[in-house]
Amino acid sequence: MGPAAPLLAWLLALGPLRLGAAPPDTRKCDPQEALIVGGTSKLQKEGQVLVYQCPEGQFPYPTPLRQCRANSRWSPLIARDGRTLAKAECRAIQCPGPVDFENGHFHPRQPRYNISQTLTFECFEGYTLWGPHNRTCLPNGKWSGETTVCDDGEGQCRDPGIPIGARKDGKNYRVEDRVRYTCQRGLGMFGSKERTCLESGAWSGTEPECRDKSTYDTPQEVSAAFIASLSETAEVADANRTFSESVKRRIRIQPGGSMNIYLVLDASDSVGEGKFSHARNALLQLIEKISSYGVFPHYGIVTFATFAHTVVRTFDPESSDADWVINKLGELQYAKHSLQAGTNTRRALETVYNMMITQEQIEKRSGHKQAPVINSTRHVLILMTDGNTNMGGSPVPVVNQIRELLSIGRDIHNPREDYLDIYVFGIGALVNQESIAELASKKPDEKHTFHLEKIQDLEETFQNMIDESETLSMCGLSLSHKTATPLEKNPWHISIKVARPGKGVESCKGALVSPYFVLTAAHCFDINDQAHWITVDVGKTTSNKVVSLFSHPDYNIGKLRSERISEFYDYDVALVKLEKRVTFSPETRPICLPCTEGTTRALRRPHPKTSCQDHERQLLKVGDVPSFFVHEKKPALERKEVLIKNGPKKWACQADAKKATIYVNVTDVAQVVTPRFLCTGGIEPVVDPNTCKGDSGGPLIITQNRRYIQVGVISWGVFDVCNLKNKGKVPPYARDFHLNLFTVLPWLKEKLAEEQLGFL
Numbered sequence: 001m002g003p004a005a006p007l008l009a010w011l012l013a014l015g016p017l018r019l020g021a022a023p024p025d026t027r028k029c030d031p032q033e034a035l036i037v038g039g040t041s042k043l044q045k046e047g048q049v050l051v052y053q054c055p056e057g058q059f060p061y062p063t064p065l066r067q068c069r070a071n072s073r074w075s076p077l078i079a080r081d082g083r084t085l086a087k088a089e090c091r092a093i094q095c096p097g098p099v100d101f102e103n104g105h106f107h108p109r110q111p112r113y114n115i116s117q118t119l120t121f122e123c124f125e126g127y128t129l130w131g132p133h134n135r136t137c138l139p140n141g142k143w144s145g146e147t148t149v150c151d152d153g154e155g156q157c158r159d160p161g162i163p164i165g166a167r168k169d170g171k172n173y174r175v176e177d178r179v180r181y182t183c184q185r186g187l188g189m190f191g192s193k194e195r196t197c198l199e200s201g202a203w204s205g206t207e208p209e210c211r212d213k214s215t216y217d218t219p220q221e222v223s224a225a226f227i228a229s230l231s232e233t234a235e236v237a238d239a240n241r242t243f244s245e246s247v248k249r250r251i252r253i254q255p256g257g258s259m260n261i262y263l264v265l266d267a268s269d270s271v272g273e274g275k276f277s278h279a280r281n282a283l284l285q286l287i288e289k290i291s292s293y294g295v296f297p298h299y300g301i302v303t304f305a306t307f308a309h310t311v312v313r314t315f316d317p318e319s320s321d322a323d324w325v326i327n328k329l330g331e332l333q334y335a336k337h338s339l340q341a342g343t344n345t346r347r348a349l350e351t352v353y354n355m356m357i358t359q360e361q362i363e364k365r366s367g368h369k370q371a372p373v374i375n376s377t378r379h380v381l382i383l384m385t386d387g388n389t390n391m392g393g394s395p396v397p398v399v400n401q402i403r404e405l406l407s408i409g410r411d412i413h414n415p416r417e418d419y420l421d422i423y424v425f426g427i428g429a430l431v432n433q434e435s436i437a438e439l440a441s442k443k444p445d446e447k448h449t450f451h452l453e454k455i456q457d458l459e460e461t462f463q464n465m466i467d468e469s470e471t472l473s474m475c476g477l478s479l480s481h482k483t484a485t486p487l488e489k490n491p492w493h494i495s496i497k498v499a500r501p502g503k504g505v506e507s508c509k510g511a512l513v514s515p516y517f518v519l520t521a522a523h524c525f526d527i528n529d530q531a532h533w534i535t536v537d538v539g540k541t542t543s544n545k546v547v548s549l550f551s552h553p554d555y556n557i558g559k560l561r562s563e564r565i566s567e568f569y570d571y572d573v574a575l576v577k578l579e580k581r582v583t584f585s586p587e588t589r590p591i592c593l594p595c596t597e598g599t600t601r602a603l604r605r606p607h608p609k610t611s612c613q614d615h616e617r618q619l620l621k622v623g624d625v626p627s628f629f630v631h632e633k634k635p636a637l638e639r640k641e642v643l644i645k646n647g648p649k650k651w652a653c654q655a656d657a658k659k660a661t662i663y664v665n666v667t668d669v670a671q672v673v674t675p676r677f678l679c680t681g682g683i684e685p686v687v688d689p690n691t692c693k694g695d696s697g698g699p700l701i702i703t704q705n706r707r708y709i710q711v712g713v714i715s716w717g718v719f720d721v722c723n724l725k726n727k728g729k730v731p732p733y734a735r736d737f738h739l740n741l742f743t744v745l746p747w748l749k750e751k752l753a754e755e756q757l758g759f760l
């Protein structure tokens with residue numbers, strides 16, 4: 001055999017590279033010879049790899065996959081004790097047991113624990129217990145809670161503890177003392193092998209984690225941990241919200257600084273076209289998520305297999321335009337890589353490294369200040385892979401090159417660690433947990449390595465992030481997955497009841513716009529109505545008390561009586577103030593109002609450069625504008641899609657107002673259809689659904705970037721489609737009129753002044 005370099009060149013020239021580096025078709029293994037007891041198996045990599053799948057709560061023992069060897073035999077099954085097994089089997093997932101626990105005891109003592117078994121810890125006299133007393137074995141083979149520690153308070157750093165499944169070497173906890181960790185045989189290590197007691201009293205690096213190869217992170221765990229790093233949201237709607245310091249320093253973009261986010265996506269042939277699109281969807285959600293925070297980083301997108309392919313470069317002029325980036329991602333062709341089997345992670349990271357250097361040169365040439373990319377840009381690298389690095393060599397030296405370029409970790413007094421974050425998402429059985437853990441950043445109390453079971457979990461992960469509690473106070477967000485409840489999908493939905501003594505109860509709808517206020521129609525109330533007759537249902541809490549009612553001062557239903565028009569709905573808008581502040585939850589969240597900072601962020605417009613007119617231009621474009629209202633049909637909340645006639649069809653829409661029975665005496669529609677209304681309904685260009693009497697006061701909503709912005713309040717209709725008499729015969733002139741919120745902004749701004757909505 002010749003020297004290594006020509007061999008590598010030969011392999012590269014070959015193009016498609018198989019696991020194990022043999023040319024195709026020279027070996028063929030029979031999957032029937034490697035069945036698993038109690039599970040199923042699936043061929044991957046053109047029959048070269050067999051991946052086992054087990055029912056929930058079980059894992060394939062002793063290995064999740066088999067490789068086809070050159071002799072056309074499957075790789076052998078080596079048990080934990082070193083013996084060779086004849087058959088793989090699905091075994092119950094268990095949690096590893098503690099190897100060692102200092103200064104206290106725990107029970108029960110077993111080598112391994114069944115799911116939902118509990119471990120209880122106690123400390124000896126004189127030691128303080130930190131962390132949980134009890135820990136439970138979770139269905140994915142991990143223990144609940146953090147590491148329990150018994151500390152005597154003597155060290156400058158607190159006893160770092162011994163994670164379950166690990167051994168610790170080192171018992172002194174003064175500044176610069178080190179502890180080293182190893183994992184029990186058979187368990188793989190995530191996190192830092194060695195930690196140093198720092199002057200701050202914290203330990204360097206990340207706590208190690210010893211886990212079974214069969215252990216995956218759940219989408220919930222991943223989104224919670226990942227979001228902790230991404231959640232410096234620039235979101236200030238809730239002034240009382242506090243961030244921990246470690247979270248705070250994250251995504252904060254310093255004045256004059258900027259952020260680059262590199263999305264590096266494995267597209268090798270094992271991924272497959274279907275899975276590739278799941279990964280792409282996950283990334284789309286991530287970009288949506290980031291821009292929903294009002295953060296506008298420069299994106300770089302690289303896909304890789306045997307070679308790397310740059311999709312978006314951080315120095316492309318549009319690289320911080322989320323819509324443009326999302327488009328580019330949408331156009332991404334899996335076929336570009338589909339004949340390449342290799343997973344050349346090193347090449348992918350080199351592409352990112354070169355992108356940093358090129359961007360730096362370009363910015364320097366254009367006369368920007370010194371070293372903007374290298375010295376004042378934060379770099380976030382998100383790598384998604386489903387395979388081992390099986391070619392190109394170790395990517396770790398490239399990570400070190402990047403750190404060197406960005407002067408990270410060079411100067412103890414200014415380590416600049418927060419200028420680079422590398423997150424690695426490994427997906428599926430082919431991933432080598434330890435090799436991905438090696439690539440990822442290691443920072444105190446933060447997690448950068450994730451191992452998910454299926455690519456679909458990645459999509460769910462990022463979907464979860466859109467919904468995490470940190471963003472509950474952000475306007476116009478809702479859950480959208482299939483199993484979300486009606487209220488989770490429409491969390492701003494409010495029912496209003498007015499119980500007039502001796503007169504029965506009347507009901508209306510409204511929209512939650514802030515922790516204290518519900519926006520509805522003025523005609524839901526009489527001039528004499530008292531606030532204490534009104535109650536509102538918010539999410540699951542019914543009959544919330546109301547302290548004040550504000551109808552628009554220009555609303556006057558009887559204003560045109562002298563002209564023989566008994567009902568007039570101009571300025572049909574009201575605000576109801578609740579006695580108690582609403583606690584936001586997935587079922588209770590505010591909708592966005594036009595001309596607020598929340599809407600600027602929802603529209604992904606730069607703040608504060610965006611004006612109210614910009615909102616109106618973007619939301620109420622000339623033409624037929626897609627929107628929807630919500631019709632309550634207990635327990636369902638049906639979204640009804642309608643077109644706001646805001647172009648050539650507007651006049652015909654408004655003219656039909658004369659066909660309303662209440663407006664037989666109207667001579668000119670302009671008398672009753674003032675400039676304050678938006679018109680929906682009719683049969684052109686499509687048949688719009690109509691509102692019913694009970695829908696009054698509810699919001700007319702426009703969706704942009706998966707955010708919901710209220711533009712109107714349902715006011716009146718030409719024809720009541722829900723009246724039983726009218727059932728089944730909806731005339732083409734059935735039109736609905738909605739109060740246009742853009743026309744009552746000064747009043748909204750005044751009444752909502754204390755709600756910190758940031759009116760423009």
Ligand SMILES: *[C@@H]1O[C@H](CO)[C@@H](O)[C@H](O)[C@H]1NC(C)=O
Binds near residue numbers: 092114117
């Ligand atoms: C754990 O589960 C196995 C069977 O799944 C059972 O035989 C064993 O008794 C259980 N151990 C404990 C401590 O519950």
Ligand SMILES: *[C@@H]1O[C@H](CO)[C@@H](O)[C@H](O)[C@H]1NC(C)=O
Binds near residue numbers: 118120133134
């Ligand atoms: C721990 O679990 C035991 C039973 O397993 C229970 O009696 C005890 O209250 C629990 N302790 C704590 C602090 O939850």
Ligand SMILES: *[C@@H]1O[C@H](CO)[C@@H](O)[C@H](O)[C@H]1NC(C)=O
Binds near residue numbers: 238239240
């Ligand atoms: C913040 O919390 C304090 C005390 O809990 C409360 O009085 C105050 O109204 C809150 N402020 C906001 C903006 O919610």
Ligand SMILES: *[C@@H]1O[C@H](CO)[C@@H](O)[C@H](O)[C@H]1NC(C)=O
Binds near residue numbers: 371374
């Ligand atoms: C960037 O920052 C590092 C450390 O703060 C400094 O040593 C280096 O000179 C700076 N480089 C440039 C080009 O400004």
Ligand SMILES: *[C@@H]1O[C@H](CO)[C@@H](O)[C@H](O)[C@H]1NC(C)=O
Binds near residue numbers: 665
């Ligand atoms: C139309 O005007 C007549 C009087 O001229 C009045 O009796 C009737 O109530 C009016 N109709 C409506 C719907 O206002």
